Amino acid sequence: MIVALLNQKGGVGKTTLALHLAGQWAGQGRRVVLIDADPQGSALDWSEQRAKEGLPRLFGVVGLARDTLHREAPELARDTDHVIIDGPPRVAGLMRSALLAADLVLIPAQPSPFDGWASGEMLKLIAEARIFRPELAARFVLNRCAARTIIARETAEALADHDPPVLSAMIGQRVAFADTARTGRLVFDLEPNGAAAREITALAIEIEGIAR
Numbered sequence: 001m002i003v004a005l006l007n008q009k010g011g012v013g014k015t016t017l018a019l020h021l022a023g024q025w026a027g028q029g030r031r032v033v034l035i036d037a038d039p040q041g042s043a044l045d046w047s048e049q050r051a052k053e054g055l056p057r058l059f060g061v062v063g064l065a066r067d068t069l070h071r072e073a074p075e076l077a078r079d080t081d082h083v084i085i086d087g088p089p090r091v092a093g094l095m096r097s098a099l100l101a102a103d104l105v106l107i108p109a110q111p112s113p114f115d116g117w118a119s120g121e122m123l124k125l126i127a128e129a130r131i132f133r134p135e136l137a138a139r140f141v142l143n144r145c146a147a148r149t150i151i152a153r154e155t156a157e158a159l160a161d162h163d164p165p166v167l168s169a170m171i172g173q174r175v176a177f178a179d180t181a182r183t184g185r186l187v188f189d190l191e192p193n194g195a196a197a198r199e200i201t202a203l204a205i206e207i208e209g210i211a212r
Helices: 013-028 042-052 069-077 090-100 113-118 118-131 148-161 175-184 195-211
Strands: 002-005 032-036 062-063 082-085 104-109 138-142
Touching: 002 013, 002 069, 002 090, 013 032, 013 042, 013 104, 013 175, 013 195, 032 042, 032 069, 042 062, 042 148, 042 175, 069 082, 082 118, 082 175, 090 118, 104 195
Parallel strands: 002 082, 002 104, 032 062, 032 082, 104 138
Antiparallel strands: none
């Protein structure tokens, strides 16, 4: 399965979710490759920091910030169980290539009207990609949700009948995720039984259910 995390708006947590999904599946014994398609190279930086910390390598991270993703990602998928694409913000050519490569597109968004408005261009790109790949699946993922807030519940309800719909699993606004970004770790390393780890596990299970 090739999963692409895409949103033209920056700062919505694409890299954090991509790394943690890769770590979740790798921890289950799956063969996983993460493609860093963001010219900023945040996932590559995380992988380098993990190596510096002497932590075990869980999955491969390769940099492919070019618009040939739709040809190269399927080649990588032949030898793996999951390929995860950490997409760039505001680079339409790369996004189109990632959309043509993916089996499933995840659109991370924070529970805010501003994130909803910013997703409009992303939805147009998905509609364009479906002309060539009508089977392309897409879902919103509510990320960085403050616990028990009305806006998170209202956003989830508003997107329930939307196309694409929102996943049931939500990811909270947690300090543990911020700590992982600078230390080359995952929440499974810091708090394997914590709330953040449980949320990622639930998200991964729901995603795999879509692929079946």
